[in-house]
Amino acid sequence: MKPRFDPRLYQITALTALLIYGISALHFDVTVARSTLILGVAIGAQALCSRIWGVRFDPRSAAISGLSLCLLLRSNSVVLVLIAAVIAVGSKFVIRWRGKHIFNPTNVAIVALMLFTPRVWVSPGQWGNLAFFAFLIACLGGLVVNRAARSDVTYAFIAAWCALLIGRSLWLGEPMTIPLHRLENGALLLFTFFMISDPRTTPDSRAGRMLFAAMVALGGAYIQFKLFRTNGILWSLAACSLLVPFIDALLPAERYSWNSHGGSPWSVAYSRLLSLSSAPLLRTPSAASTSPKETQRFSIGPHRSSSSATQIGP
Amino acid sequence: MTMANDFRGEPKEFAVVIPVPTVITRGQIHVADKALIDHLDAYSSPRLVEYFDEDPCRVMMYDRSMAPSAMGNAKAAREESRARSLGVTIEARYTVGEYDILILSATQSNGLETWLRENGYTIPPGASYVLGSYIRQNMKFFVAKVNLQEQAKLGFSYLRPIQVAYESPKFMLPIRLGTVNAAGAQELFVYALTRKGRVETTNYRTVKLPSDVDVPIYIREDFAPFYKALFNEQVRKEDMAAVFLEYAWDMNWCDPCAADPLSRDELKKLGVFWLAEENSGGAANAFLTRLHVRYDRAHFPEDLVFQETGDRQNFQARYVLHHAWEGTGDCEAARMYRRNLNERREREAHNVASLTGWKLGEIRKKMNLVANESPGEKKWWELW
Numbered sequence: 001m002k003p004r005f006d007p008r009l010y011q012i013t014a015l016t017a018l019l020i021y022g023i024s025a026l027h028f029d030v031t032v033a034r035s036t037l038i039l040g041v042a043i044g045a046q047a048l049c050s051r052i053w054g055v056r057f058d059p060r061s062a063a064i065s066g067l068s069l070c071l072l073l074r075s076n077s078v079v080l081v082l083i084a085a086v087i088a089v090g091s092k093f094v095i096r097w098r099g100k101h102i103f104n105p106t107n108v109a110i111v112a113l114m115l116f117t118p119r120v121w122v123s124p125g126q127w128g129n130l131a132f133f134a135f136l137i138a139c140l141g142g143l144v145v146n147r148a149a150r151s152d153v154t155y156a157f158i159a160a161w162c163a164l165l166i167g168r169s170l171w172l173g174e175p176m177t178i179p180l181h182r183l184e185n186g187a188l189l190l191f192t193f194f195m196i197s198d199p200r201t202t203p204d205s206r207a208g209r210m211l212f213a214a215m216v217a218l219g220g221a222y223i224q225f226k227l228f229r230t231n232g233i234l235w236s237l238a239a240c241s242l243l244v245p246f247i248d249a250l251l252p253a254e255r256y257s258w259n260s261h262g263g264s265p266w267s268v269a270y271s272r273l274l275s276l277s278s279a280p281l282l283r284t285p286s287a288a289s290t291s292p293k294e295t296q297r298f299s300i301g302p303h304r305s306s307s308s309a310t311q312i313g314p
Numbered sequence: 315m316t317m318a319n320d321f322r323g324e325p326k327e328f329a330v331v332i333p334v335p336t337v338i339t340r341g342q343i344h345v346a347d348k349a350l351i352d353h354l355d356a357y358s359s360p361r362l363v364e365y366f367d368e369d370p371c372r373v374m375m376y377d378r379s380m381a382p383s384a385m386g387n388a389k390a391a392r393e394e395s396r397a398r399s400l401g402v403t404i405e406a407r408y409t410v411g412e413y414d415i416l417i418l419s420a421t422q423s424n425g426l427e428t429w430l431r432e433n434g435y436t437i438p439p440g441a442s443y444v445l446g447s448y449i450r451q452n453m454k455f456f457v458a459k460v461n462l463q464e465q466a467k468l469g470f471s472y473l474r475p476i477q478v479a480y481e482s483p484k485f486m487l488p489i490r491l492g493t494v495n496a497a498g499a500q501e502l503f504v505y506a507l508t509r510k511g512r513v514e515t516t517n518y519r520t521v522k523l524p525s526d527v528d529v530p531i532y533i534r535e536d537f538a539p540f541y542k543a544l545f546n547e548q549v550r551k552e553d554m555a556a557v558f559l560e561y562a563w564d565m566n567w568c569d570p571c572a573a574d575p576l577s578r579d580e581l582k583k584l585g586v587f588w589l590a591e592e593n594s595g596g597a598a599n600a601f602l603t604r605l606h607v608r609y610d611r612a613h614f615p616e617d618l619v620f621q622e623t624g625d626r627q628n629f630q631a632r633y634v635l636h637h638a639w640e641g642t643g644d645c646e647a648a649r650m651y652r653r654n655l656n657e658r659r660e661r662e663a664h665n666v667a668s669l670t671g672w673k674l675g676e677i678r679k680k681m682n683l684v685a686n687e688s689p690g691e692k693k694w695w696e697l698w
Binding site for chain 2: 026027029074075076117118119120121123124125126127128171172173174175177178180181182185227228229230
């Protein structure tokens with residue numbers, strides 16, 4: 001069954017709309033010319049890597065990475081931002097484990113550059129706290145994750161993050177306006193609906209994704225409120241991504257593929273639940289192919305080689 | 315951190331209560347020369363075509379109206395046992411310059427509030443909630459008030475800025491105590507001197523003020539009200555939920571300069587400790603960010619949290635005056651110039667209206683726009 005629409009097209013449209021809004025209304029520190037250049041380099045890098053690794057060229061995931069970088073990463077140096085675009089795309093081909101890339105491309109590019117140079121930064125405050133905007137971005141994001149059939153990780157993360165922020169404020173005796181103000185943040189929504197929801201880098205099983213989301217939230221809160229570092233959730237996502245292969249080994253399930261999950265997210269979730277509940281907790285990777293026929297036919301199991309074109313998603 | 319306050323009342327009524335992350339020793343406190351802050355202010359203030367311009371180590375705070383006031387002259391030495399019974403510990407007590415300074419820690423907000431009241435500090439109702447959340451975060455309280463005898467001895471008629479040096483990963487400014495007092499919006503200037511680049515808030519939008527705009531000549535006489543109206547209008551446009559960037563510049567130079575850049579000695583006095591590590595003859599590697607915030611409880615529910623970015627792009631709030639050529643030549647080019655001049659003046663009037671929210675008609679009147687329309691020049695319809 002071919003999907004009616006590729007969820008990535010929704011993502012590209014939503015991210016483009018956000019970028020236009022950011023540049024025109026919020027005066028983001030990025031120009032149209034620079035954005036075009038970043039996009040061009042990301043797609044160019046994808047073309048080059050596809051050629052080297054001998055897979056079919058598909059510009060969509062590279063476009064998503066490029067757009068996300070335009071929205072998030074800031075620098076006075078255009079070269080550094082372009083390096084980020086190359087790292088984002090390159091990471092999908094190079095940093096892999098059992099045919100699955102480890103990091104969300106945009107996330108790893110931002111974190112790598114922030115680690116190695118003081119000349120880049122991310123401005124979490126750039127979105128402001130306009131309720132209208134929060135609503136808009138949430139709707140757009142909700143649409144995207146529903147199409148990508150991985151809304152569970154988003155909901156789990158936002159639930160954990162709300163619990164942490166509200167719990168902390170209750171403990172400190174702060175008014176609820178403080179956690180609400182922190183939640184009404186464009187950068188947080190962008191992270192929740194567009195980054196952590198990336199179906200190619202989250203754990204394969206639903207239970208794994210719940211665990212993963214909770215860990216990212218805990219790590220983010222620790223970095224923000226204990227280490228007093230900005231962008232806690234970005235650092236936390238990169239760190240927790242390293243644990244995904246372990247979570248997959250512990251809680252295996254079928255692998256996500258962009259081209260096989262275009263149908264109703266509920267049917268996919270249901271079939272995944274079935275496969276989870278009918279299997280013992282510790283299964284070998286090849287046992288994942290015992291999941292229901294309908295989804296199995298279009299999925300690429302972890303035992304397959306990495307040369308399949310459908311595996312190179314964002 | 316250097317704190318300057320434009321408190322205008324009786325010195326005996328002045329007091330500040332500031333949450334700080336650690337206990338501060340005597341050597342970490344210093345009273346600075348007010349001229350330092352005045353120079354910093356002059357150097358970085360918005361300008362009329364006179365121009366200008368790292369490590370989250372130093373924040374300078376210039377607070378125009380915050381400060382719970384102290385009522386009466388409380389006894390300098392209070393019974394420690396009373397404090398202890400309220401769960402308040404006087405960690406340290408210093409007299410520095412004209413200030414009596416206490417470093418307090420507390421176990422419960424009610425106790426601290428009671429202690430402050432008993433010792434003559436006027437604490438607005440509702441403050442104990444705010445104090446409570448700082449206590450839970452293990453913060454200490456830096457409490458300062460004026461020692462009138464010392465002040466008389468020193469002979470200052472104004473309050474000098476208090477400086478506190480400390481190391482902490484918390485790059486933030488507690489503003490919540492200032493918002494408890496419902497006396498309307500507070501005005502705050504933050505000057506940050508850093509090694510790496512511009513400073514911005516991470517939990518509020520940092521917005522660059524409109525700059526490089528052509529304005530009419532008369533603004534030169536009216537610059538203060540113009541800038542005030544401009545700032546009011548920008549605050550309104552952003553729904554009061556933004557922090558405004560007024561200046562971001564490498565401390566080595568300015569173009570053009572509203573005031574000379576600060577000397578290495580002045581920078582050092584402001585806490586730029588890293589200068590000593592570098593060649594004394596070389597450039598002063600310090601980047602100045604000036605932020606201007608108008609805040610109240612409804613729009614700024616949480617404390618300001620900052621980050622130092624790698625942004626070294628210079629920015630200044632600058633408004634441009636163009637003096638017109640006043641010759642009497644009557645060539646085609648001169649006629650063209652005068653026609654364009656009127657259009658330009660009209661544009662300048664619109665610029666001022668949109669920046670300040672002032673009425674266009676009044677701006678035109680002040681510019682003598684109608685009178686300025688070059689006399690003797692034919693209108694296009696004067697064909698017949």
